[in-house]
Amino acid sequence: MSFFAKLGSDxxxxxxxxDESLRSGSEDxxxxxxxxxxxGDDSDDSDDDSSDEEExxxxxxxxxxxxxxxxxxxxxxxxxxDSDDEDEKxxxxxxxxxxxxxxxxxxxxxxxxxxxxGAASDWxxxxxxxxxxxxxITRHQTSMTASATPPAGHIPPAxxxxxxxxxxxxxxxxxxxxxxxxxxPGAKSKALNSMKQTLKKKAKEFEGVIAQYTADPVAxxxxxxxxxxxxxxxxxxxxxTPVAGEEGRDDDFTTIGRGxxxxxxxxxxxxxxxxxxFEQRGKKNTDRAETIRILSKLLEVSETTYQKIRxxxxxxxxxxxxxxxxxxxxxxxxxxxxKEFEQLVTLLLQHQEYVVKDNVEEYDDLVERVPEKAxxxxxxxxxxxxxLENLDNEFTKTLQHTDAHEHGTEYIxxxxxxxxxxxxxxxAQVLFEREKWADQTVRAVMRRLEHVYSKPxxxxxxxxxxxxxxxxxxxxxxxxxxxxRDASALIHLLCVYIYHSDAPLLRARAILAHIFNHAIHAxxxxxxxxxxxxxLQDTIQHADVTTQIMYNRALxxxxxxxxxxxxxxxxxxxxxxxxxxxRQKELLAQAVQRYNLQLSPEQELIEKRRLLPFHMHLNIxxxxxxxxxxxxxVEIPLLASVDTEEQRRRIASKTFKxxxxxxxxxAFMGPPENTRDxxxxxxxxxxxxxxxxxxxxxxxxxxxxxxxxxxxxxxxLARRIQEEGLRTYLFTYAPYYASLSLAHLAATFDLPQQTxxxxxxxxxxxxxxxxxxxxxxxxxxxxxxxxxxxxRLAQQLAERAVLMVEQNEKTLDVKLGQAxxxxxxxxxxxxxxxxxxGRQERRGGARGSYRGRGNRGRTGFNSGLGSRRVAA
Numbered sequence: 026m027s028f029f030a031k032l033g034s035d036x037x038x039x040x041x042x043x044d045e046s047l048r049s050g051s052e053d054x055x056x057x058x059x060x061x062x063x064x065g066d067d068s069d070d071s072d073d074d075s076s077d078e079e080e081x082x083x084x085x086x087x088x089x090x091x092x093x094x095x096x097x098x099x100x101x102x103x104x105x106x107d108s109d110d111e112d113e114k115x116x117x118x119x120x121x122x123x124x125x126x127x128x129x130x131x132x133x134x135x136x137x138x139x140x141x142x143g144a145a146s147d148w149x150x151x152x153x154x155x156x157x158x159x160x161x162i163t164r165h166q167t168s169m170t171a172s173a174t175p176p177a178g179h180i181p182p183a184x185x186x187x188x189x190x191x192x193x194x195x196x197x198x199x200x201x202x203x204x205x206x207x208x209x210p211g212a213k214s215k216a217l218n219s220m221k222q223t224l225k226k227k228a229k230e231f232e233g234v235i236a237q238y239t240a241d242p243v244a245x246x247x248x249x250x251x252x253x254x255x256x257x258x259x260x261x262x263x264x265x266t267p268v269a270g271e272e273g274r275d276d277d278f279t280t281i282g283r284g285x286x287x288x289x290x291x292x293x294x295x296x297x298x299x300x301x302x303f304e305q306r307g308k309k310n311t312d313r314a315e316t317i318r319i320l321s322k323l324l325e326v327s328e329t330t331y332q333k334i335r336x337x338x339x340x341x342x343x344x345x346x347x348x349x350x351x352x353x354x355x356x357x358x359x360x361x362x363x364k365e366f367e368q369l370v371t372l373l374l375q376h377q378e379y380v381v382k383d384n385v386e387e388y389d390d391l392v393e394r395v396p397e398k399a400x401x402x403x404x405x406x407x408x409x410x411x412x413l414e415n416l417d418n419e420f421t422k423t424l425q426h427t428d429a430h431e432h433g434t435e436y437i438x439x440x441x442x443x444x445x446x447x448x449x450x451x452x453a454q455v456l457f458e459r460e461k462w463a464d465q466t467v468r469a470v471m472r473r474l475e476h477v478y479s480k481p482x483x484x485x486x487x488x489x490x491x492x493x494x495x496x497x498x499x500x501x502x503x504x505x506x507x508x509x510r511d512a513s514a515l516i517h518l519l520c521v522y523i524y525h526s527d528a529p530l531l532r533a534r535a536i537l538a539h540i541f542n543h544a545i546h547a548x549x550x551x552x553x554x555x556x557x558x559x560x561l562q563d564t565i566q567h568a569d570v571t572t573q574i575m576y577n578r579a580l581x582x583x584x585x586x587x588x589x590x591x592x593x594x595x596x597x598x599x600x601x602x603x604x605x606x607x608r609q610k611e612l613l614a615q616a617v618q619r620y621n622l623q624l625s626p627e628q629e630l631i632e633k634r635r636l637l638p639f640h641m642h643l644n645i646x647x648x649x650x651x652x653x654x655x656x657x658x659v660e661i662p663l664l665a666s667v668d669t670e671e672q673r674r675r676i677a678s679k680t681f682k683x684x685x686x687x688x689x690x691x692a693f694m695g696p697p698e699n700t701r702d703x704x705x706x707x708x709x710x711x712x713x714x715x716x717x718x719x720x721x722x723x724x725x726x727x728x729x730x731x732x733x734x735x736x737x738x739x740x741x742l743a744r745r746i747q748e749e750g751l752r753t754y755l756f757t758y759a760p761y762y763a764s765l766s767l768a769h770l771a772a773t774f775d776l777p778q779q780t781x782x783x784x785x786x787x788x789x790x791x792x793x794x795x796x797x798x799x800x801x802x803x804x805x806x807x808x809x810x811x812x813x814x815x816x817r818l819a820q821q822l823a824e825r826a827v828l829m830v831e832q833n834e835k836t837l838d839v840k841l842g843q844a845x846x847x848x849x850x851x852x853x854x855x856x857x858x859x860x861x862x863g864r865q866e867r868r869g870g871a872r873g874s875y876r877g878r879g880n881r882g883r884t885g886f887n888s889g890l891g892s893r894r895v896a897a
Contacts, residue, residue, distance in 0.1 A: 367452065493507070584599030654723060
């Protein structure tokens with residue numbers, strides 16, 4: 026099962042006719058009404074909704090007539106010219122007519138491309154036009170299904186004729202190509218085969234309709250024409266009679282919206298116009314762009330604070346709703362929306378007599394409202410925190426749909442708007458604090474935290490400097506202004522506030538954000554302890570997808586922090602589950618990787634909506650370098666300590682073992698070309714005792730430069746390679762020595778003799794090395810005990826018993842409903858162990874009973890997090 030939960034389709038888009046009508050209305054009407062204030066979509070009452078297409082045509086034509094007359098009058102045209110040009114109308118097509126015009130153009134292009142016949146036809150162009158035709162019929166079906174028109178006979182006969190004729194031509198051409206001596210070019214052949222598959226699919230989809238058409242094309246065409254007769258539309262010309270003596274002024278005309286209604290865009294008509302807009306909101310064929318223009322004009326003419334608040338509460342949702350059928354709203358529109366939201370919050374902060382909240386008693390929305398006496402407050406219906414979250418989500422959408430590689434400059438320009446957004450979120454937080462709204466406050470704090478927890482300190486300081494300039498005179502109890510603090514202290518304050526809230530989901534996300542921030546600053550122990558105390562690893566599989574993504578990001582960042590601090594074993598265990606599959610980018614919400622899964626367009630859209638913006642991505646190559654380097658330092662000495670191939674197969678890191686096996690099978694290995702090649706060649710050198718070459722290969726990896734403490738990391742890696750080289754040497758060559766000089770080992774591996782003594786003493790204490798230290802002669806004396814046949818058979822019996830116990834544990838896990846294998850967080854004794862740590866320890870004890878080098882199996886990560894698979 027995929028890590029991302031396969032949610033149901035949340036697509037509630039309207040038909041494409043709305044989107045096209047929106048665009049055509051805003052583009053076609055622009056040159057005709059240049060001297061008018063842009064009118065809104067004032068269509069007739071709701072009882073006329075059943076004839077939306079006819080109303081749209083009449084509205085467009087009426088606007089065209091009004092616009093043309095106004096332009097001529099303002100240019101000073103004579104009455105004779107008006108009478109001569111009265112019949113000349115600019116044709117405005119409805120969305121339906123535009124779709125059919127596109128269909129006719131696509132059919133004509135297909136006929137022109139295939140008129141030569143056979144291999145001489147331009148099948149590449151025909152394939153492209155066929156795709157357009159398929160898109161047309163899909164949009165047409167959607168619009169007809171959503172409309173009141175009965176579905177019978179709604180497939181155009183021209184489309185059916187083109188499909189049947191084109192399918193015949195394609196089949197004939199493919200049959201002729203089989204016997205042709207000169208083959209068709211590759212591009213044409215590929216396009217032809219693609220068209221064959223598409224036509225076969227569509228022929229099956231429209232099998233019943235095609236059968237009706239082929240049986241009697243004339244009767245089908247007549248029935249279609251009868252069912253789609255356009256109704257007669259009465260064109261109305263609306264104009265205002267000029268007052269004597271004022272013929273040359275713009276005031277002689279009244280702004281007319283769609284449907285011929287008069288708009289009063291003055292301070293006196295603000296509330297009436299707002300009510301008209303609210304009544305039209307959500308109806309089909311509502312021109313959202315026109316609505317936004319009307320509301321923007323209303324904001325300009327508003328005089329009182331109450332009027333501005335009412336208009337802003339209508340204008341901001343109107344801008345956010347503009348993206349209902351689009352991937353995201355245009356960036357310029359989002360910037361205006363952000364400024365308007367900040368203006369609304371500033372008004373509420375400055376005028377405490379007004380408050381915006383959800384539950385408000387009914388009031389007359391057509392009259393001006395002011396406090397009746399001092400201390401009274403005027404409540405206006407609205408939801409500020411919802412507007413804030415939608416605004417933040419739209420910002421994420423704009424970044425998601427901007428390619429940071431192809432449009433890097435545009436992406437950076439949009440990213441610069443994050444600082445003003447952060448300021449607006451902080452102001453909203455201050456407003457919610459003043460009103461003592463706990464739920465809204467914690468949601469605003471969480472939004473603020475999400476913008477800073479993964480950022481470098483310099484960017485957080487920049488955000489806070491912008492806040493300090495904008496909130497002069499405001500106070501906050503959560504994050505007091507005017508206090509000097511670093512980014513980590515700010516994040517600590519935000520997280521602690523959320524910890525005290527009553528929102529479990531937000532608390533979990535705040536903990537993960539806090540862990541991530543500790544990890545990027547290499548505070549490994551603080552991050553690990555916070556994760557252990559939260560017990561999120563026990564319940565994360567039941568959380569929502571967004572929280573699971575945050576958990577995966579926090580976990581891999583914690584592994585990287587362990588690597589930077591030199592905790593190699595912990596790093597390997599934390600990152601092992603992430604790199605056992607090829608789904609790293611999917612688990613971190615950095616790409617949608619299908620593999621063999623066939624996702625529907627709706628599912629793919631849902632997956633893409635969960636992706637993080639590019640600037641929040643983690644470097645997969647850096648994580649892989651840290652993981653493979655940790656595997657090298659842990660597994661190479663372990664491989665040198667085992668005696669049989671069966672023991673070699675029990676190595677915990679299957680990925681690293683597979684890479685080593687592939688390197689062994691190669692007859693010749695060239696110079697390393699990437700990070701993985703450097704680590705594998707370094708591992709082979711470490712196995713051969715060439716620790717200096719291994720060190721040089723590891724330190725030459727350029728990806729380490731992405732770390733802030735690169736010098737410390739390189740020093741740590743060089744020291745660990747020396748130490749693990751010594752351990753590998755002792756495991757490999759101990760059977761061939763009776764004793765070894767400590768001074769010789771210290772000189773060979775360039776280590777202090779005290780460090781060499783410490784390493785050997787630890788190996789002897791953990792039964793990894795059967796030897797003893799002679800402190801007088803400064804040598805290590807090796808002990809070898811030859812196994813008898815009985816001892817060898819007893820050892821095999823013990824190992825097979827361990828395997829049987831493991832199999833029984835897996836069977837019990839499946840029976841109890843737990844995830845099998847590595848998902849166990851505790852062993853049989855109740856002790857915390859990561860993955861197979863406890864079982865590895867039992868194997869080590871069994872092997873060491875007779876050889877004196879037991880307990881080689883690595884114990885699990887003592888945090889209990891080592892190999893817990895979240896993505897299962």
